[in-house]
Structure formats: C-alpha cells, structure tokens
Amino acid sequence: MDLNIPLYVFLFFALFIFFSSFFTVKQQTAAIIERFGKYQSIRHSGLQLKIPIVDKIAGKINLKIQQLDVIIETKTKENVFVKMKVSVQFKVIQDKVYEAFYKLEYPHDQITSYVFDVVRAEVPKLKLDDVFERKDDIAIAVKRELNEAMTTYGYDIINTLITDIDPDIQVKNAMNRINAADREKSAAEYEAEAGRIRIVAKAKAEAESKRLQGQGIADQRREIARGLVESVDVLNKVGINSQEASALIVVTQHYDTLQAIGADANSNLILLPNSPQAGSDMLNNMVASFTASNQVGEAMKRAKAFDKTEKKSTPKPPTPPHLPESGDVEGYDSTK
Template identity: 80%
Template sequence: MSFFFPVLIFIGVIVLISSFFVVKQQTAAIIERFGKFQSIRHSGLQLKIPVVDKVAGRLSLKIQQLDVLIETKTLDDVFVKLKVSVQYRVLSQKVYDAFYKLDYPHEQITSYVFDVVRAEVPKMKLDDVFVKKDDIALAVKSELNDAMLDYGFDIIKTLVTDIDPDPQVKAAMNRINASDREKTAAQYEGDAARILIVEKAKAEAESKRLQGQGIADQRREIARGLEESVLVLNKVGINSQEASALIVVTQHYDTLQSVGQSTNSNLILMPNSPQAGSNMLNEMLASFTASNQIGEAMKEAKAKKN
C-alpha cells in the first residue's frame, strides 16, 4: 500500500493539472466530450473534465491575411499576374460554423478569388486592369462575403496589391512611355525654339524701328543745322547758293579728316580737289531740278487723264 499511495497522489495531481487549460486573447477553444461538441471557451483560465473532455481545436479571432497569386488573360490577349490580398477573420458568434463546416478555409477563399478574377479580368484591356483594380477588388470582396459568411468568416477587405504583365509586354510598354516622353520633350523644345525665334524677330524689328527713328532724328537735326548755318551766312552777305557750297565743302573736308583719323578704316578714294565740293553741290542741284521736272510732268499727265 505504501507504494500505491504515492502513485495515486501523482496521478491525482496530473488529472487535476489536466483539468485546467488557458485560452489566449483573441482565441476561441472548441471543447468536445467523447467526440461530440460540448462548448466554446474564450480567453482566460478554463476548466474541463479530465479524460472526458478535450480541446478539439483553437481558432484565432484576429484579422488574418491571405495572399493569392493568379495568372489570367486580358481582353487584348495579354497574360498578366495579379496578387490579391484578402483580409478576413472568424466571427466570434460563429466559431462553431468556422470550425466544423469548413476544413480548409484558405483553399476555399483561394478558389473564390480565382473564380472572380478570371471572370472579371478577361473583360478588360490591360490598361483598364491598372485603372480598375479597385473594381476587381470590390467584386472579389462581394463574392467572398456572400460565400464565406455562412461558414463563419467575415471578409474585411480585399486589395489588388500587384499587377505584373508578361515581361515582353512590360518592355513594350516602357518603350511606348519612353517614346511619348521623347515626343513631349521634342514638342517643348520646338515651342521653346519658336518662342526664341519670335522674340528675336521682335527684338530685331524694334531695333530697326529705333534705328530708323534715330536716323530720321539725325537727318532732321542736320537739316535744322544747315538751315541755321544758311541763315547765319545770309546775315553776313553770303547768298543761299554760296552758303550751300561753303557748307558742302566744309562737310567734305570734315569727312576727310574723320576718315584720316580712323586707324581701322579701309582704303577709300575720294575727290580732294577744291572744286570737289562745288561739283557735288551742282550735281545735287541738278538732281533736285530733274526730280522736280519729272514730278510736274507726272502730275500734268494724271490731270489730262482725269
């Protein structure tokens, strides 16, 4: 008897210890009695009947994520791989359904995701797949919610996290984007060059206008100076013709002096005789007279026609 008493005490301690178990936070434990569902226990220290009751399983009530990789074809016959992330959780009031109605929830969710994506993406062109990825995610979520709610699973959110076309298609898309950017750059460069040409032309036109205005002002001042010179010479008894000859001769020699002082001037041959100024004046007067005669003749011919 002395031998069996310690053994009985030891077995009693083991049975007592096995009667208690701990359930972690955000976890549900399923208790079965002789293979039949007994109860659901939540977080904390729990008690069960040794040997009779057992913990059949535990389910996490946290939000979980399942990543599904699908390869499918678009409307324009481009093969593309999509990565769909499904965030889901077990409903605390439907732990029984989640544990007993579905053995492999991951496989079930994956099957529904494959079915929806391969039904939606072939209706879209490749560019539309990138633009409407949120629509694809919403379609997956709607289908999963309807299907998985009966099994005790709540679909929190679905996301299309990656769209990966065939490598050759990606290379072609990159070339297209590069060509578009080069075209845009060329257009901007052309616009900039055109603006520079227009602005340069405007600047040249303004320069010519100011230059012409300056020349006109210069000639106006020269004429005013000649007029004043003739008036001064008339006051000392020199008539207008003599005064004009004197002024022309004076300007002639001033020009020769200016050319002689310039070290960078090219070779210029000019008449240097005393009669040069007088001859130039006579030629100018003859030109003015001929011009006036031609003008008068044109006026008379026009008057006769009228």
C-alpha cells in the same frame, strides 16, 4: 512497503486528474471542447475547466485578422497575360466559431478558389491599361463575392487588395518604349514651342531695335537739316547766296569726313575723290550745277507761261449754221 505503492499510484492519478481539469486559452483565441467526440462548448481566453478524460480540446481557432496572398495568372481583353497578387484580409467571426471550425476544413483553399474565380471573370473584360486603372473595382468585386460565400462559414472578409500587377516581360518592355516615346514627343513639342517663343521674342526685339534705330536716324537727319538751314541763313546774311552756301556746306562735310577717317589708325576706308584739289573741284562743280539747274527751271517756267498766253489769244472756230429738219426743206432760205 507494499501498501504504499497503491497510495503513490492514487496520488499520482489524483494529481493527473486535477491538473488535466484546468487549461488556459490565449487572448484572441477560441478553444472547442468535445465530450466523447461530440461538440460540447466553446471556451474563450482565460483559465478554463473541463472534465478530465471525458472532455478534450478538439482544436483552437485564431480570432485575429489574418492575411492570405493569392497569386493569379490571367489574361486581359487583348490577350495579354498578367500575374496579379491579391491580398485577402479576413478573420473568424467571434459568434460563429462553431461554423468556422466544423463547416470548413481548409479556409485558405476555399478563399483562394473564390479569388481565382472572381479575378478570372473580371480581368478578361478589361484592357491592360484599364486593369491598372480599375484595380480597386476588381478588389471590391472580390471582396463582395467572398463576403457572400464566407459569411456562411463564419469568416468575415475585412479587405481585399490588389498589391501587384505584373504583365509579360515583352509587354512591359513595349509599354516602357511607348511611354518613353510619348515623353520624347512631349519634350520635342515643348522644345519647339520654346524655340518658337525665342524666335518671336528675338524678331520683336529686332523690330523694336530697327524702329528705334530708324527713329534715331530720322531725328539725326532732321537735326542735320535744321543745322543746314541755319548755316545757309547765316551765310546768306554775309552776302553768300543759297547755291554757294549749299556747296560750301557740302565741301565742309567732305573735309570733316576725311578728318574723322584719319583719326582712326585702324580704318581702311577710302573716300573718293580724295586728292588735294578734290574740294575745290567739288565746290566749282556744285556751284555750276546749281546755276544750270536754276536756269533750266526759269526756262521751263517761261515756256509754261508762254503756252498759257497762246491758248488764251487763239479765237474759237465759228459755230456751224442750224440745219432744218427733213420736213422743213422747202421753207429753208439759203441766203441766211
């Protein structure tokens, strides 16, 4: 029985040695093997073998792409403080696992320091509006600086992104007010332009309406004049002279107007004079005025004709005799 105890111990030790000789490494991971504290080798994914007790796994490094978010507070050229969030995507170069594991102990802190340095060197050169517009340029500058520094330590910077720019709350409110004022200004300008267009269009429409209305009135009056001429011609043919015909037409239009006014029950228009004898009085007055007008016209024509006759019959005054020059006084004959 006592002899079996060493056997069990030996078997246990053998199994321990056997199982400790094998280990596995996950995909996209690298294991660093040290022998008595000294670097021995790098093992990649799969089943691996090491010498028990002599070799040990010093550590494992993730070969996947990682992201580090860095929040930085800095100021712009006009002394406006902003908070910026910079996302750095990086990974360990597969051929430089040794440098990544032994040369740099805290890669996140190192990357953060470089991001702070670049951002605080670039942003103070720009105004706040330019920071928003040129954030890609800042991200490129961060990536360039990080690549130059981190490649030595076995890290590759895949990309850098500025994912957030947050100014001070008071500055943000002021920017919102400025933006709102600009939009209100643009809206007022558009409304004013729309009002101007409506006014111009309305004025053009009114002008066109007045033009067409005037043209219609002119056409109406032209047709009325033609009708009056035809009416006068018809009355002349039955022995009524032009004066009486014109007066008769005016009186007829007077009665037509009275009839049109009476046809509208809601009309409050009064035509003066509107007495029963107004028509006959108007006819007599117009005939008398036309007759007097013709007599005055004939008298003026005779007066003009008489003036022309008098001017033709009046003799011209005699032409004065020719006087000699001062040097010819002695030879001048006064009897001539």
